[in-house]
Amino acid sequence: MTRTSPIRSLLRRAGLPAAVLMAVGFFGYNAALGPTGVVATKALKTELAQKDVEYAALAKKRAELKNRVELLDPKRGADPDMVDELVRKQLNVARPDEVIVPLDK
Secondary structure, three states: OOOOOHHHHHHHHHHHHHHHHHHHHHHHHHHHHOOOOHHHHHHHHHHHHHHHHHHHHHHHHHHHHHHHHHHOOOOOOOOHHHHHHHHHHHOOOOOOOOOOOOOOO
């Protein structure tokens, strides 16, 4: 008859419950304190609000640039005021104190 040591029998009986407790502990820790856990949620919400503000500013800037591009569209006829402004800037004949007054069409 073979005799097993008490340590070996203890490890055999407690091995599976110990592994389950370690797995539950790992997932519980990550759920609470992990990079996307409950504690990090507040920081993520703050960062999301900041990114929303940045996105709104970029969307406004994009709309302005889109408007300028549409004013220079050769298919619809370029806006003469916009063309004059760009030509004067490129040829370096515009002064900083100039005010361009558009003519009524």
